[in-house]
Amino acid sequence: MAGKRIRISSKMLFAWFMLGGFILLFSPLGITGKFQFAIGRLFYWPLKAGRQMPLAAKTELPLKSNDEDINRKESQYQNHITNLEEELRQKNLAIQQLTGLRTRLRGLEGAGFLPAEIIVSSVSGLRTEIMINRGKEDGLSKDMFVLGDNSIIGIITEVSPRTAKVRLFTDASSTIQVNIPDIEINMLMQGAGSNSAKIKMVPVKYKIKTGQQVLIRKKPGYLDSSMIVGQVQQCKRDNKNPALWDITVKPSCDASKLANVAVIIMNPVANVGLKQPQTANLPNGK
Amino acid sequence: MPWPRFAVFVLIATFLQKSWIDTIAVTDLRVTPDLLLIGMVFFAIRCNVKEAIISSFLLGFAADIASSGLGPQIISFGLLGTALSNLHRLIAIRKVPHEAITIFLTGIITGCLAFFLAHIAGQTTKPGGLGAITGTSFYSAVLGPVLFLLLDWLMRIKNRRREKLSRVF
Numbered sequence: 001m002a003g004k005r006i007r008i009s010s011k012m013l014f015a016w017f018m019l020g021g022f023i024l025l026f027s028p029l030g031i032t033g034k035f036q037f038a039i040g041r042l043f044y045w046p047l048k049a050g051r052q053m054p055l056a057a058k059t060e061l062p063l064k065s066n067d068e069d070i071n072r073k074e075s076q077y078q079n080h081i082t083n084l085e086e087e088l089r090q091k092n093l094a095i096q097q098l099t100g101l102r103t104r105l106r107g108l109e110g111a112g113f114l115p116a117e118i119i120v121s122s123v124s125g126l127r128t129e130i131m132i133n134r135g136k137e138d139g140l141s142k143d144m145f146v147l148g149d150n151s152i153i154g155i156i157t158e159v160s161p162r163t164a165k166v167r168l169f170t171d172a173s174s175t176i177q178v179n180i181p182d183i184e185i186n187m188l189m190q191g192a193g194s195n196s197a198k199i200k201m202v203p204v205k206y207k208i209k210t211g212q213q214v215l216i217r218k219k220p221g222y223l224d225s226s227m228i229v230g231q232v233q234q235c236k237r238d239n240k241n242p243a244l245w246d247i248t249v250k251p252s253c254d255a256s257k258l259a260n261v262a263v264i265i266m267n268p269v270a271n272v273g274l275k276q277p278q279t280a281n282l283p284n285g286k
Numbered sequence: 287m288p289w290p291r292f293a294v295f296v297l298i299a300t301f302l303q304k305s306w307i308d309t310i311a312v313t314d315l316r317v318t319p320d321l322l323l324i325g326m327v328f329f330a331i332r333c334n335v336k337e338a339i340i341s342s343f344l345l346g347f348a349a350d351i352a353s354s355g356l357g358p359q360i361i362s363f364g365l366l367g368t369a370l371s372n373l374h375r376l377i378a379i380r381k382v383p384h385e386a387i388t389i390f391l392t393g394i395i396t397g398c399l400a401f402f403l404a405h406i407a408g409q410t411t412k413p414g415g416l417g418a419i420t421g422t423s424f425y426s427a428v429l430g431p432v433l434f435l436l437l438d439w440l441m442r443i444k445n446r447r448r449e450k451l452s453r454v455f
Contacts, residue, residue, distance in 0.1 A: 010336045017343040017364050024350075025357025025407045032356040039351055043301070120304065126315065126413030127354075172413035193413065194314050 037160040040120055040131050072149070072257075079150040079252050082213050082228045089181065090225065111224070113147065113262040114138060119163065123256045126172040126193030130154075132261060135162045139265055143222055147262045151228045151252035152216045156263065164263075168255055169216075169229060170197050177217040178229060178249075180208060189214070189229070189249060195256070197230065199247040200238065206245070208235045214249050221266060228252050287337040291441055292329075292344075299325055300348045315414055317421030322349040323396060324430045326363050327389045328437050330370040331379045342367020355409035362399035366392050382431045389430040393423025 024032065116132035123130070134140055136159050144156045146166045154168035155176075167174050174191040178199065183206050192198045202208070210233065215226040233250035299321040307318045322345045329341035346363025350356045370392060379388050397412075397419030404411045412418065 010339055013336060014339050014364070014368055017339065018361065021343070021346070021357055021360040021364060024360060025403060027356070029355070029409065035356065036351065036354070122304070122308065126418065129354075173410065194316055 033158055034160055037131075037158075037163045040163060044119055072254075075252065076149045079228050082215075083150065083225075086181070086213075086215055086226050086228070111267070112265045114140070114265055115260060115262050116146075116164075117260055118258060121255070121258075123168065123170075123195070126191075128154075128168040128171045128191070128193065128195075128255065129157070130166045130168065130255070130258075130261070132164050132166060132263075133162070134263060135160050135164050137161050140164050140263055145216075145219075145223050145227075145264045147227075147264060148255060148258045149253035151230070152223075153251065153253055153255055153258075153261065166261070168251075170195055170251060170255075176229075177219075178214050179217055179226065180212055180214055180232070183208070186217070192248070195251060195254070196233065197249045197251070199249060200244060202245045202247060204237060204243055204245055208232060208245060208247060210235060223264060224266060287333055287341070288441060292341060295325065295437070295440065296322075296344060296348050299345075300352050303349075303352045312425070313421065315418050315421055317418065317425050319425040319429045320349070320393060320422050321433070322346075322352070322363075323393050323422075323426050324389060324433050325437070326367050326396075327370065327385070327392050327430065328434055330367045331374045331385070331388070332438075332441070333371070335368070335371045335375075338371035339364065339368050342371075353412065355404055355407070357407060358400040358403040358409065359396075361403055362396045365399070366396050385431050385434060386427040390423045390427035393426050394419055397423065 114134055116134040118130050119133050120131040122128065132146075140156060140159050142156055142159060145152050146154050146156065152169070154166045154171070154174070156164050157167045158165040169176055169189065169191055170193060171191040172193050174197075176189050178187050178189045179185070180187070183202075185202070185206070187199050187202055189197050189199050199214070212232045213228055214230045214232060216223065216229045218224055218226050230249040230251045232247055234248040236246050238244040238246040303321050307321065308316070311318045326342050326345045329345070330338045333341065343360055343364040345367070346360035347356075349359035349363060353359065370388070379385055398416070401411050401415075401419070414421075
């Protein structure tokens with residue numbers, strides 16, 4: 001009896017697998033999400049090695065690599081300068097209003113940066129997201145902003161105890177509020193994949209130039225100061241409605257080359273593992 | 287069916303699909319081939335029905351792990367793999383153009399079904415819609431017959447069948 005082989009017909013086999021598939025399909029997203037996080041952690045090393053393959057393939061001659069490093073550093077400092085300029089502009093506005101309200105001298109004063117390593121990254125195509133090795137146990141929660149090369153790259157969408165998923169703002173399902181300096185209207189930026197995003201519904205009466213900075217609007221509790229997110233790459237009239245602009249935004253940071261990011265935690269409770277926002281400690285992506 | 291080799295293939299294909307495949311993406315939609323889809327069609331037309339059912343569902347599970355959300359790809363891969371295996375008993379798919387067309391059509395139906403299932407289950411659907419599905423299917427159809435040669439060599443399913451037949455007769 002012990003050696004009797006269990007025979008199962010192909011129809012039964014199919015039915016059981018289908019049942020399993022439907023159970024997984026309609027399982028709560030929290031459970032399936034935890035399962036995927038577990039897989040991500042289990043296969044951390046091979047996935048990381050697989051991720052580094054394309055990066056290694058992109059590496060060219062050392063001289064050119066040095067040039068790229070210099071350009072990247074320059075881009076980081078440029079982003080940092082833009083953030084400081086924006087803080088200064090906001091400070092000036094606050095003084096001009098003479099409200100007498102107490103405002104923060106620095107937008108990110110009191111905020112902590114939690115450095116995180118990228119475990120899994122898919123930054124091409126329409127779906128662009130990364131998984132980082134920090135989670136609920138490190139104080140992360142949904143909707144927190146993530147920095148890469150001193151610019152905002154995305155927000156946290158899912159958190160497990162030890163990992164978190166970050167949806168980049170170039171993801172097709174991402175929509176965030178942004179503004180362009182000197183243009184006092186709210187704009188919505190929609191991810192367009194392929195390392196770009198679009199701003200639509202902006203009337204052509206506003207003058208927008210290529211290269212202008214695009215800043216993410218502050219979100220109390222998550223981001224107390226506007227920060228750079230990208231630059232206007234192209235600005236043309238919308239094909240469907242010529243009275244509106246069709247603005248293409250290029251991110252300030254190339255997420256495909258990032259190895260580390262930092263999560264902004266406003267008013268952190270515990271300072272374990274957090275870095276204070278100093279220029280020298282800002283994540284440089286290396 | 288050499289299951290250990292199948293397991294190795296699934297692991298390698300999943301890792302490549304999750305990481306390396308972006309390097310060969312084309313067009314603005316960043317279309318990439320679906321290695322697991324190619325594998326599913328290969329096992330559906332090279333193995334018997336029972337093996338095809340098991341391999342299709344397992345490849346669907348791997349495809350779900352490589353994307354976000356569990357369930358849609360398991361069902362769509364399993365359903366199409368089983369149907370394809372049964373169809374192969376009636377219409378033999380042997381020539382390279384036929385294999386390419388099969389991969390293309392299977393890719394479109396699988397993609398649409400997975401999109402629909404993810405939508406009704408409230409999961410995040412694959413961005414790009416029909417354009418991305420068609421692009422992926424086409425790219426897979428172009429690459430598929432080449433990978434079939436590699437898989438034929440790797441899995442040695444044909445040789446094993448010949449050996450079995452020679453033992454019987």
